[in-house]
Amino acid sequence: MEFTKMTIDDLKQQLNEAKISPKELYNTSLALSKKAHEKLNIFETIIDDFQMEDANSRISGIPYALKDNFSTKGILTTASSNILNGYIPVYDATVYKKLKEAGAVLVGKTILDELAMGGTGTTGHTGTVHNPWHMDRLMGGSSAGSAAAVASGIVPFAIGSDTGDSVRKPAALGGIVGFKPSYGRISRYGLFAFASSLDHVAYFTRCVKDSAILTNILKGQDEYDMTSLEDDNLDYTLTLNDDIKGKKLFYFKDICDPAYYPNSSDETMIETLTKFQETLDKCRKLGFIIEEVSFDKELLNAIYPTYMIISCAEATSNNANLTGIQFGPRGEGDSIDEIMLNARTKGFSELIKRRFILGSYILQKENQEKLFLNAARIRRLIVDKMTELFKTYDGLIMPASSNIAPKFNDSSDRLSEEYLILENHLAIGNFGGFPSITLPSGIVKEMPVAINITGPVFGDKDILNIAYKIEEILGFKGLVKDDFYV
Amino acid sequence: MYKVVIGLEVHCELQTKSKNFSTAKNTFSSKPNENVMPVDLGLPGILPYVNKEAVYKAIKTAMALNCSIPDEVIFDRKNYFYPDLPKGYQITQVTKPVGRKGYLDIVVGDSIKRVDIHQLHLEEDTASLEHFNNFSLLDYNRSGIPLMEIVTEPCMESADEAIAFLETLRSVFLYCNVSEADSKKGQMRCDVNISLMKDTDTELGTKVEMKNINAFNKVRSSIEYEIKRQTAILEKGGKVEQETRRYSDEDEKTYAMRKKVDAIDYKYFIEPNLPPVKLTDSYLAEIKQEIPKLQHERIHIYTNTYGLSLYDANILAKEKEVSDYYNDVISYGTEEKMAANWVITVILGSLNKLNLTISEFKITPLMLANVLKLVNQNEISVNNAKKILYQAMDLNKDPMIIIKENNIKQIDDEEVLLPKVKEAIDENNDVYMQYLEGKDYVANFFIGKVMAKTNRQANPAITLKIVKEELERRKNSGN
Incomplete structure (x- = not known):
């Protein structure tokens, strides 16, 4: 089997049988990294130096990529923003520390949408990340580089962060698995905060089982993160193959049905939704009971604005440490205010400034009640409704995206009625801290499409089990674009 | 004459092993940037971790100040930019301070006055900033040290009352063992709000705020100066401006810093990284028991x-x-x-x-x-x-x-022995008469009597000396 298609387990077997050494594995990955990076623009930093801690775990010796918003001691970390140019952290993120201790080998730190704010992979300070499936198409973001690294077969897994859908959306557009465990399952210590109440550590893998393996390694309580959960001491790989007969899934009524869009001129969207219906049929054949559920349309329409309000507000505060005083490029000026102002004016792109201004406006005393607190209430309503549904259903199954990866110059209005819910519903997983997984479910116009499954909070084990069984019948495990390196 | 109305905001650094939200040591250090962890520098990716000891001590103080305690502990962010605030926000408590609506009784002269406490909350200190001609230096040792803020109602009427309150409050800190409260180390700092009103007025006058006064005697002189300044303005028929003023040590005067119109909107919101912690009855009872x-x-x-x-x-x-x-x-x-x-x-x-x-x-x-x-x-x-x-x-x-x-219990103390000797002589006048007749050896008789009276613990040598002296004294004085 080719390296680019191998899962963690496949590679581990090669290592165990001494067919290849960790160093050779790293070198293969490094060579691919350089090649793919040239084409796609994936990395902030490529680690040109084999470093592996002595360890024996299910991922020891396995190369991986890490989003450049995780603090790595001694390694440049910019969050793809000019405000952090030259910033070399003095401490390790808990996730990075755990991976190091497990013997995983870091190949590179990947580009993101600036400060993880954005869903396109086009706003990082070193330029656009391309989709290996089609150079003219978006990778999606914000964990664009990590998605591209796995989608192009450089590494079997890559770490990202997911605040609205920043792993699960690009996973869909790249034909790979993207898993976001429950809020608190994995420590956020060292992940550069975007919106603390929504931020999750999440990852890209070639298959569901690899996501389970990673969760085993990364989960657990961290004394540096008070929101982290006590370890449930479960091995998530042991229950992947559990029988799912009779498990119940639901999807939102109307919006997932191609017939709901009779006037749509968007062919690929219709085809994507048709594929989704086919996927549901396959799942039913497997033994799932799948039902449509009407969910208050107004609440669903409110997902995007609610997400924007909460995330911008928290982001403006979370990023107030970026003043160039303690670290990062120092601004010029005669007064302290001027120095900070100039550092921030120069350091952030227009898009970021826009979010900060929004966030600041939302938090102003006179707007808090109407905007910030109302958004929190809507979030609560949505989460309560979902939690209620999870009493009846084991999970929500939805198209992860309404469409294949858009082209760079695509000017379609993603806020229009047609896309508003289908493109933004993944944020529900962040609102409630629900475990949520995206997995490839088909090919439309030579591009991958995907489904997403979201379950009740702390139900990580069951969601992985469901996803594993669905992955089996869909047959897209280890999907990569065959001719990418040709 | 005007009625003076004073409210105080007192900051007190808590004495704890580590800082409020990090594991860095909380000790007074003369070496800059010694007790610093990533959290205290506001580095990207850091998360706060609540110091249980700080929460415990803040609640203890709130209880000692007769405050009502909330059902849970939560924190809020206070957002503003300043170089001594590395995260760009301070973690503090607005939504549910650990203490509300308390009071402290103070003694002013001969009477007891009750000072109402508006609230007590737990927050973190900032870094310290030292300005030089064309540069400034930052020391993060203080950054993140747990800080209690106690806000009184505007209910004190003189500098004497304000000082008595501060002194009593300090004794509460010390008695509860929550802080050294040493103003020389900046562990206790005070903002003074002061306004003047006519006795006939029903509404408070315009408030002037004086920030960050360390020593109690400075609190006194700043209040005294402000009373004079505001009285002079009002007597001329003028209006006192609502503003923040700075107290200057050198001339013991206050100077305008900024007008209230520039008031900052701190955009408070609940700190999302610190989940609410319920306060159980048994936990509160445990703290209550610790208050002396x-x-x-x-x-x-x-x-x-x-x-x-x-x-x-x-x-x-x-x-x-x-x-x-x-x-x-x-x-x-x-x-x-x-x-x-x-x-x-x-x-x-x-x-x-x-x-x-x-x-x-x-x-x-x-x-x-x-x-x-x-x-x-x-x-x-x-x-x-x-x-x-x-x-x-x-x-x-x-x-x-x-x-x-040293066998000191054997009484060798003349002050103790002399009365015994006197008693012995007084009670045995016939033997004394023998002494007068020249029978010196009767002194031994009196020693025996003193021994009996002192449970045989009198020092015989000293007793003999005292007996002889007393006998001589009496003989000479003609008794």
Whole structure:
């Protein structure tokens, strides 16, 4: 089997049988990294130096990529923003520390949408990340580089962060698995905060089982993160193959049905939704009971604005440490205010400034009640409704995206009625801290499409089990674009 | 004449092992940037971790100030940009401060006044910033140190009341063992809000705020200056501006800093990284139990129950450790007034001379009580007792051991023996008559009598000397 298609387990077997050494594995990955990076623009930093801690775990010796918003001691970390140019952290993120201790080998730190704010992979300070499936198409973001690294077969897994859908959306557009465990399952210590109440550590893998393996390694309580959960001491790989007969899934009524869009001129969207219906049929054949559920349309329409309000507000505060005083490029000026102002004016792109201004406006005393607190209430309503549904259903199954990866110059209005819910519903997983997984479910116009499954909070084990069984019948495990390196 | 209305906002650094939201040490250090963790620098990716000891001590203080305690602990962010605030926000409490609606009784002159506490909340200190000609230096040792803020209602009416409140509040901090509250180390700082109104006015006058005053005497002079300044304005028919003023040490005056119109919107919101922690009844009961009797309660007991003078009571209750010492001495059976005299004159006097604190003092309350028991039983004299105590301090020894080793219990104290000798002579006039007749040897008879009276503990040599002197004295005076 080719390296680019191998899962963690496949590679581990090669290592165990001494067919290849960790160093050779790293070198293969490094060579691919350089090649793919040239084409796609994936990395902030490529680690040109084999470093592996002595360890024996299910991922020891396995190369991986890490989003450049995780603090790595001694390694440049910019969050793809000019405000952090030259910033070399003095401490390790808990996730990075755990991976190091497990013997995983870091190949590179990947580009993101600036400060993880954005869903396109086009706003990082070193330029656009391309989709290996089609150079003219978006990778999606914000964990664009990590998605591209796995989608192009450089590494079997890559770490990202997911605040609205920043792993699960690009996973869909790249034909790979993207898993976001429950809020608190994995420590956020060292992940550069975007919106603390929504931020999750999440990852890209070639298959569901690899996501389970990673969760085993990364989960657990961290004394540096008070929101982290006590370890449930479960091995998530042991229950992947559990029988799912009779498990119940639901999807939102109307919006997932191609017939709901009779006037749509968007062919690929219709085809994507048709594929989704086919996927549901396959799942039913497997033994799932799948039902449509009407969910208050107004609440669903409110997902995007609610997400924007909460995330911008928290982001403006979370990023107030970026003043160039303690670290990062120092601004010029005669007064302290001027120095900070100039550092921030120069350091952030227009898009970021826009979010900060929004966030600041939302938090102003006179707007808090109407905007910030109302958004929190809507979030609560949505989460309560979902939690209620999870009493009846084991999970929500939805198209992860309404469409294949858009082209760079695509000017379609993603806020229009047609896309508003289908493109933004993944944020529900962040609102409630629900475990949520995206997995490839088909090919439309030579591009991958995907489904997403979201379950009740702390139900990580069951969601992985469901996803594993669905992955089996869909047959897209280890999907990569065959001719990418040709 | 105008009525003065004063409200205080007091900041107090809590004494804890580590900082409020990081594991860095919370100690006063002269070496800059020594006690610093990533959290205290606001580095990207850091998360706060609540110091349980700080929460415990803040709640303890809130309880001592008779505040109502919320059902849970949550924190808020106060957002503003300043170089000494590395995260760009301060973690503080707005939604649910750990204490609300409390009070503290203070003694002003002869009367007791109740100062209403608006709230007490827990927050973190900023870094310290030192400005030079064309650069500034930042020291993050202070960044993240747990800080309590106590906000009073505008209810004090004079500098005297404000000072009495601050002193009483400081005693609460010390009694509850939550802070050293040393204003020289900046551990206790104060903002003063002051306004003037006519007696006939129904609404408060315009408030002026004076920020960050460290020493109590500066609080006094700033208030006194402001009263004069505002009175002068009002008397000329002018209007006092609502503003923040800075107190200058050098000329003891206040200067305008910024007008209230520039008031900052701090955009408070609940800190999402610190999940709410419910406060259980058993936890609160545990804290409640840890609160000792406070200064004013002790003074009340000392004067009303023990009959001490207010002056002595104040001295004894000034420091909790001294007061505890005194209470311990009493608990071993020493009479209250006697114990007070000894603790104030001998113990506190010696501590002063030796430059020691009472916790460093080697004479335990039990040791003192034992010595005083002997004094009470006339087994040793007051002077001897003092001598023994001083010796015990010097030798770092139990005074009872010194007594035993030197056989001091055998009474060699002339002050004790003389009255016994006199008694013996008075009671045996016939034998005295023999002495007058020249029979010197009768002195031995009197020694025997004194021995009997002192349970055979009188020093025979000294007793003989006293007997001879007394017999001679009487003979010479013609008795």
